[in-house]
Amino acid sequence: xxxxxxxxxxxxxxxxxxxDSGGSSRREAVEKTVSGLGGSLESFHFALGDDDxxxxxxxxxxxxxxxxxxxxxxxxxxxxxxVPLLTPExxxxxxxxxxxxxPPGS
Numbered sequence: 001x002x003x004x005x006x007x008x009x010x011x012x013x014x015x016x017x018x019x020d021s022g023g024s025s026r027r028e029a030v031e032k033t034v035s036g037l038g039g040s041l042e043s044f045h046f047a048l049g050d051d052d053x054x055x056x057x058x059x060x061x062x063x064x065x066x067x068x069x070x071x072x073x074x075x076x077x078x079x080x081x082x083v084p085l086l087t088p089e090x091x092x093x094x095x096x097x098x099x100x101x102x103p104p105g106s
Contacts, residue, residue, distance in 0.1 A: 002058070003042070003084075004056070004065045006053075008054075008072070009078060011079070014078045026053065030055055033071070034057045037060070038059070041057055065082050069081075
């Protein structure tokens with residue numbers, strides 16, 4: 001199952017929700033949401049800096065990841081960025097592919 005990294009930055013509303021309900025409630029909410037999409041939560045961590053939470057999930061496909069991203073962003077409590085994660089074997093396959101590409105100006 002494809003793996004995705006989700007980086008979340010909470011809005012003021014989202015931060016207040018964490019203060020009111022605690023951090024573990026966010027992990028439980030994410031786990032329930034991801035499970036509902038046919039996936040599983042690998043890890044959930046709060047962070048300091050540009051991102052407030054770092055989440056790694058397994059989801060059936062990019063469509064499920066997109067649906068999750070759209071739903072979270074539309075809800076207004078956080079802004080998320082979703083990054084597909086590749087295995088070393090997937091990169092090996094990509095490196096073996098022949099690509100006919102001409103850079104700009106060539």
